[in-house]
Amino acid sequence: KLDDSTDEDLLKLAKNEIIRTLNLEEYEIKDTIMNDLLENGRQSLSKYQEDLLPDIYAAAIKEKNGRLMKSLKNYLEQQWKVKYGSSNQWFIKFLDEYKNTVNYNSVLNRTAEYGTKYLKDCPILSIVLRLLFEGIDDKCLNERNAFDDLWYTITNSGLKSIENFSNYMNENVMLELKNTKQSVLTQALREYYRPKLFELLKKSQIPNNDNLYDLALNNVTEYGWLQGLEAVQNKIIPKYFKLLLANIPQGKHDLLECLVYLFL
Template sequence: MAQRADILDETRSEASETYGTYSSTIHGINETVQQLTKLLELDENDEKQSAEIVKNLLKNGRVSLISYKDDLILEIYDEQMKNGSELLQLLKNHHRELWETQYGTKFSWFRSLIEEIEKEAGDVINCVLTRTAEYGNKYMKSCPLLSIVIQLLFESLSDNDMSTAFDNIWNSLTNDGLQSITQYAEYIIEEIMNKQLAKTVNEKLGGPLFMALREYYRNELFRILKESGVVNRNSLYDLALDCVAECGWINGSKMIERKTTKRNFDTLMDFVNKMKRSNDLSSSTTMSKN
C-alpha cells in the first residue's frame, strides 16, 4: 500500500504543478483514482503497477494503457479502448473538472469563454476534452491554459494537425504575440479571429487569447525586466506585458524603450534576443522531429 500511496502522491503533485494547488483539485484526483482503480479492476494487480497505470492515465491519457495490455483483463481492456468508453468519459470528466476548478475559478474570462463555446458550439469543447483524455498532457506544452485556449479557438485543428499546424501556431504566438494570429486564418473562424484582435474604446485588448498570452509571458517577462534593472514605475511591467502579449518578445519590448534608461533597455533587449534565439532553436528542433 505504501508504494501505491507514494506514486499517487507524485500524481497529485504533478497535477498541482500543472493546474495549481487547490483542495478541490486534490479531492477530484482522489475520486478519479478510486474510479479508475475500480473500473479497470486494478485491485487485483500488483499495487505499485496499479498505481503506475493510474498515474499514466491521468498524465499521458488513455493511449498509455496500451503499454499495460498484457497486465489487464483482456475483456476490460478491449471494452475500455473503444470509442466512447466509460474510461474515456471518466478521463474527460476529470480534465473538465480541472479546467473549472483551476482556470474557471481564477479567470472570469476563461469561464466566460467556456460558457460561450458550450452554448454556441459544444462539440468544440467535447473535441478538445476527448483529445486531452486520449493523449493527456502531450499537447499542453509549458502553459496548459494557453494550449487549451488555442485548441478551443482554432477549431479546425484536428488530431493530425497537432504536431504540425498546432506547433506552428504555438511557436508564432509565444514568440511574436497575438498579432501573428492572422498567419493561421485557415484554422479559425474569421469572426472569432477579429474578436481576438478587437480593442475597446480605451484601445485595450481583452479577448481570451490575449489574456491567455499574458499569463504565458508574465513570469518570464517580469523576471528579465527585473534582472535588466527596469524599474516598475507607473505600472510599467503591466504595460510591457500588454505590449509583449500583443506584439511578441522583440517588437513588444521595443514599445517601452522610452519608458526606461538606455542602459537598462539595451540589457533588456540582450535578454530578449537571447531568448528569441533559444526559442527559434527549440522550434526548429521540434519541427525536425516531426
C-alpha cells in the same frame, strides 16, 4: 476562487472513477498507471496490458467513448476548471461557452488520448488556442505541425500574429478577437507572457517604476517580445535594455534583428 477542499474532492472523485473503471482498487500498480494515464493519455495503457484484466484492457483500448474515455474526460474537465480556472474566472466562462461545440469534444478527446502532449508550457493558453482554432484538427496536428507553428508564432510575435493562421479560425471569431480589448486570447497570452517577462525584467535589473511591468506586458502580449519591448524602450536605461534584449527568448526570425540592435 472555489473552496480548496471542494476542488480536491472533485478531482479525487474523478480520479477514483478512473481507478474503478480499470478495476485497479486493490493493486499497488494503480498509482503508476494513473500517473502515466494523466500524463500521457489513454494510449499509454498499452504498456500495462499484462497488469489489467483482458476484457477491461480490450474495452479501454478499443472503445472510442467507453467508460475509460468518459472517466478521463470527466477528470480533465474538473482539472481544467480547478487547476487553471480557479484564479481565472474568464477561463471557466470560456469553457462553459464552448462546452457544447464539436471542437470542445475533439480537444477533450485528444487530451484524454494523448495526455499533456499538446499542453506545452502553458496549459491555459494551449487549451484556449485549440478551442479557438477549430481548423487545426487531428490531421493538421499529426501531419502538418500546424499547432506547433501557431504556438511558436504567437508566443514569439504576440496577438497580432494570429492573422497568419486565419484560415484555421471561424471568421466571426477572428473579428471578435480583433475587436475585443480583453478577449480570451489576450488574457490567455498574458498568462503565458507574465511570468517569463517579469522574471526577465528582474533579471535585467529593471525596476517596476510607474507600472512599467504591466505596460510591458500589455505591449508584449499584443506585439510579441521584440516589438513589445521596443515600445517601452524609452522608459528603460539603455544598458539594461540591451541586457533585457539579450535575455529574451528569441525566435529565429527575431534573433538577427536583435543582434544587429545590440551591436549598434
